[in-house]
Amino acid sequence: MSTADLDTGTSSQAADGPARGRAAGRPLIRLEGASKRFGPKVVFDDLTVAFDRGETTVVLGASGVGKSVMLKLILGLLRPDTGRIYIDQTEITGLAEKEFIPIRQRFGMLFQGAALFDFMSVYENVAFAMREHKDWPEEKIRDTVAEKLAVVGLEGTEALLPEELSGGMRKRVGLARAIAIDPEVILYDEPTTGLDPVTADTINSLILRCQQTLNTTSIVVTHDMASAYKVGDRLVMLHEGRVLADGPPDAIRRHADARVQQFIHGDAELTGPPEEEKPRE
Numbered sequence: 001m002s003t004a005d006l007d008t009g010t011s012s013q014a015a016d017g018p019a020r021g022r023a024a025g026r027p028l029i030r031l032e033g034a035s036k037r038f039g040p041k042v043v044f045d046d047l048t049v050a051f052d053r054g055e056t057t058v059v060l061g062a063s064g065v066g067k068s069v070m071l072k073l074i075l076g077l078l079r080p081d082t083g084r085i086y087i088d089q090t091e092i093t094g095l096a097e098k099e100f101i102p103i104r105q106r107f108g109m110l111f112q113g114a115a116l117f118d119f120m121s122v123y124e125n126v127a128f129a130m131r132e133h134k135d136w137p138e139e140k141i142r143d144t145v146a147e148k149l150a151v152v153g154l155e156g157t158e159a160l161l162p163e164e165l166s167g168g169m170r171k172r173v174g175l176a177r178a179i180a181i182d183p184e185v186i187l188y189d190e191p192t193t194g195l196d197p198v199t200a201d202t203i204n205s206l207i208l209r210c211q212q213t214l215n216t217t218s219i220v221v222t223h224d225m226a227s228a229y230k231v232g233d234r235l236v237m238l239h240e241g242r243v244l245a246d247g248p249p250d251a252i253r254r255h256a257d258a259r260v261q262q263f264i265h266g267d268a269e270l271t272g273p274p275e276e277e278k279p280r281e
Helices: 003-007 067-075 097-104 122-133 138-151 167-178 197-214 225-231 249-253 258-265
Strands: 027-038 041-052 056-060 082-087 107-110 185-189 217-221 234-239 242-247
Touching: 027 067, 027 217, 041 067, 041 217, 041 234, 041 242, 056 067, 056 197, 056 225, 067 082, 067 107, 067 185, 067 217, 107 167, 122 138, 122 167, 138 167, 138 197, 167 197, 185 197, 197 217, 197 225, 217 225, 234 249, 234 258, 242 249, 242 258, 249 258
Parallel strands: 056 217, 056 234, 107 185, 185 217
Antiparallel strands: 027 041, 027 082, 234 242
């Protein structure tokens, strides 16, 4: 794969990338020429990027680069100033708020910090989307809550309140809530932030498990390179409002741009791939 391939915003899988047998090349979500600003601050400037069906894409970039803003654009919580956004072949850019309801039902979201309702028990938090969007009897809701809590390893916690949970447990309850109605797409906003390394790795394993068992399309926003390499089929790095690098993890490791190397290694003095990672001629 050439450097040019990585910089175009296209997705391709290297032979040694972690594709895990997923189908690539069938975009489910597309942003085309999207621009967004808040007052004088330009967040995106002609951003074009696509997310393939059944693939886990990790979105990287410095703080303030717009990673979380991108998720809000996809969900219709924010609207681009210019450009278009598509889910499948449907342009969602100009939809009325009520027209977004069936689209958002296709998504699950794990918010940064989990964003649980403090006044609700674990059971009520996980059941929330079912009550909002499904006309299910209480027996089915109860069974589904138990099933989803088992997926994240929290069986028997239904009666607990968020204040009784550790940070990692709150993230797992948030994930159970995100997958409660078997979404087609799961969005993860900094899923390992604030967690110790072992708990963070548990969350990463759960992301992989959910993708494999539910066959979802996943977008993971993170600063955590260990997480990015573990869960990502593809890494996309944003910089100054556009895509700077795009490709499978192994190709990003060897990317020639110094800005990419500085970010993934956390070393401002790097000017290119470390010697041992440079591709052979």
